[in-house]
Amino acid sequence: DGGITQSPKYLFRKEGQNVTLSCEQNLNHDAMYWYRQDPGQGLRLIYYSQIVNDFQKGDIAEGYSVSREKKESFPLTVTSAQKNPTAFYLCASSIAQGTGYTFGSGTRLTVV
Amino acid sequence: DAKTTQPTSMDCAEGRAANLPCNHSTISGNEYVYWYRQIHSQGPQYIIHGLKNNETNEMASLIITEDRKSSTLILPHATLRDTAVYYCIALTNNAGNMLTFGGGTRLMVKP
Numbered sequence: 721d722g723g724i725t726q727s728p729k730y731l732f733r734k735e736g737q738n739v740t741l742s743c744e745q746n747l748n749h750d751a752m753y754w755y756r757q758d759p760g761q762g763l764r765l766i767y768y769s770q771i772v773n774d775f776q777k778g779d780i781a782e783g784y785s786v787s788r789e790k791k792e793s794f795p796l797t798v799t800s801a802q803k804n805p806t807a808f809y810l811c812a813s814s815i816a817q818g819t820g821y822t823f824g825s826g827t828r829l830t831v832v
Numbered sequence: 833d834a835k836t837t838q839p840t841s842m843d844c845a846e847g848r849a850a851n852l853p854c855n856h857s858t859i860s861g862n863e864y865v866y867w868y869r870q871i872h873s874q875g876p877q878y879i880i881h882g883l884k885n886n887e888t889n890e891m892a893s894l895i896i897t898e899d900r901k902s903s904t905l906i907l908p909h910a911t912l913r914d915t916a917v918y919y920c921i922a923l924t925n926n927a928g929n930m931l932t933f934g935g936g937t938r939l940m941v942k943p
Contacts, residue, residue, distance in 0.1 A: 726875075753930075753931075755933075761935075762919070762933040762934050762935050762936065763876070763933040765930055765932070768930065778930070808873070810875050810876070812875070812876075812931075820866065820878050820881065821868075821876075821878065821931050822878070823875030823876045823877070824875050825874055825875050826873070826874065826875050828873070
């Protein structure tokens with residue numbers, strides 16, 4: 721079945737460490753996105769990518785980095801510069817920007 | 833993209849229809865109305881979308897007013913598993929546009 725996979729589901733890291741969240745899709749979608757969600761809040765866009773080797777900052781990109789070396793993969797690195805990294809992270813993909821998104825099941829990151 | 837306004841929360845009895853309203857009074861002619869829902873600790877799930885005609889699929893019906901300033905998502909026979917946050921989003925199908933999630937409506941289906 722086609723879909724979008726995020727791993728791991730839960731992640732614990734010590735403060736000051738960088739951590740990379742995985743996002744893989746086999747839907748042949750061109751566009752991919754990373755969102756952050758805090759408890760009781762909506763989703764906020766971190767980064768997005770329309771095509772391979774291209775990505776753009778979203779509303780809250782500071783302290784995060786991404787790469788898009790393959791169409792199927794869009795990993796997100798939460799760096800030590802992110803002041804409050806504990807959150808629920810969601811990856812999504814779409815055929816093209818503006819069309820319906822397919823979301824992964826999310827990664828819950830806890831920094832202690 | 834047009835701003836949307838939804839009630840913060842709603843209750844619905846199990847087996848009854850859940851009608852979730854959304855106001856989008858500044859919607860432009862080429863903006864679609866999308867509905868997603870998010871069950872606790874999961875990724876959002878696409879439900880339905882429409883431009884101006886009413887739409888129906890296996891999950892729900894979408895009723896858009898003639899002036900397109902508001903819409904209603906209808907879950908015809910709500911079950912406990914429909915308890916979730918429902919997001920109404922106005923979006924053009926053009927490159928460069930992002931799906932932006934507001935607070936949504938927290939629907940609680942009660943036995």
